[in-house]
Amino acid sequence: MVQLAEVNVAWRSPLSPSISVVIPAYNANKFIVRALASIESQTLTPDEVIVVDDGSTDHTALQVAEFARHSKLALVLERQPNRGSSAARNHGIRRAAGELITFLDADDLIYPGFLECTVSGLTRFPNWAACFSDRDVVDADGKFISHDLDHPMFRQIVKKVMGGSFFELEDGDLFSHMIAGSVIPMTITCRKSRIDEVGGFDETLLFNEDRLFFLQLIKKKGKLGYFNESLGVWQRHAANKTSASNAINAIKYSDVILQKLMADKDSLDLSPAEIDGVQAAQRRLATQWIYAASRARSRSTIALGRRFLVERRITMGCFLKAIGRYLISSPKS
Template sequence: MVSIIIPLFNKRYFIESAIRSVKDQTYTDWELIIVDDVSTDGSYEIVQEQAEKEQRIRVIRNQQNRGGNFCRNEGVRQTRGHYIIFFDGDDLLSRECLAIRVAAMEQHPHIDAGIFTLGVFTDRVDVVKRFWSPKSENALPGFLKHDLPWQTMQPIWRRDFIKKTGGFDEQFPRLQDVEFHTRALLLHNLQFMVFPGQPDCFFRTTEERKNFDTTSFLNKWVTGAVLYFRKFYLPAKEKKLDRYLNGTIYHTYMQLLWAFKQQKITKETFRELKQSLFEVNAGSGFPLSKKVIFQAAGFYNLLPVRIPGINLALRKLITL
């Protein structure tokens, strides 16, 4: 059996399509566990109705809002399947997704996870904007510097491995999957294989999926980035990989700069979030050369002009 876990919060316009993509699977030995995080837009009522029609769907509702990581962990606690896939309420699976993934795992019993290709779309799944093909080389440095080798729903996991890791860290308001995958690679010696090819899952990017305001979103992102840096600094340093963590701070800083330039946050909010972000170096200290790169990135990204390749060069320099 494959256990599919959906953490759900206010996705009423998309959750039925997500469920339908599970029900349409050619592989039929599955269970769908939906953990509702106290939705207020009618999402809970929709999934309850779906569960009444399909015995393979189970719905759990939190007593209070606990966040996506709590929901995923609660889903894991309720699973009966041999394999686990984490899935979001506004995304989609191809009809062959489970069949392809289970076959791959059965053919390679030594691996903890198989990682598959994802398609990115806006409104129509038949119009894929780009493929997110998983990377096997330098996967750990990729996560540390936020050049992400794969996304949450691309892996299929053996349930025993998920149990071994202890699941998702519930302290993280953002970067939850990045933290989990980093920990799996860095501390739990994840054995995985990538299976590039046509996408078997689809990530939605339409604006209507967002149910948060920009300031709250960025505050959570900064909090997650700081937690991430501090959690993995010493383990990464032992492997001489700590320089890559600068990439996560750089990526977060780019989010702040973009939002400020687009006038989505005030100057005061930008200043406060920037200060919170760069307090991360209190325990380790950025060398002067890295501080200069951050300053250059801030100056350049607030200019009205753009020069192709500048941000890419700065991002590479920050992790050298």
């Protein structure tokens, strides 16, 4: 750990909760300064900013150190061998002293009012475990594409109007949608006490780790709220685009998440309807997985098909169609 700067925090009420910002960073040389600058521009200054360098092979750490030389932020650089974003976030959580933790990925940024709005939401609604906002989705050149929350899955979630552009997501409805896929952006402010209740992020997951975290948080009766305006930016670029191999890995880890939910169904107190929902998601995922594997000409296609037939997660017709597609050409992997 390297202590980089002392804090220069604008005046806040003594009753205001303390805030730590945690940024996992891996080879983020091109983006980290932009992320840090967006934190420095906040109307509510955090008590500390913790950057966890996850074994970067570029100049990420040097960029952080250089930024700290002229920054008003209380900036801390933590370094660890490359273990993934879950481990990096957990490292930051353990180091954090704040009552609230804001997570920000190194290639994202937040607009000046993000901390003020999300902290305000958590202060106004003590039963909320976390508060997030909408984000602008932009391309590699910074051109606006869409709003992050403007997609069918999020629109279908039941929401409760709380006033002042704040909304609360309904728990049961949210769980059913989160089984199918994550709808919560990882640019979010959480109560540290609620993070500790679920044990942080599962470090065995290299994809979709935030999805399991939020599912566990929901089942711990953690209410989630959001501010219905764009207060951040998610930029799509070459480093975070989904390749065919990454798509298969994402499906694989989604399946692991569903297996974990079933293994922990008693401790999570899953209802019969929720268990049915998880099992239905497992069947849908099996179909997606074997078709994705066959399109990628993966040698795993036949083994996956046999496994899913035994588990009764696909039909014989689905199996034969996938195998036929796979056999058209020689496998690449």
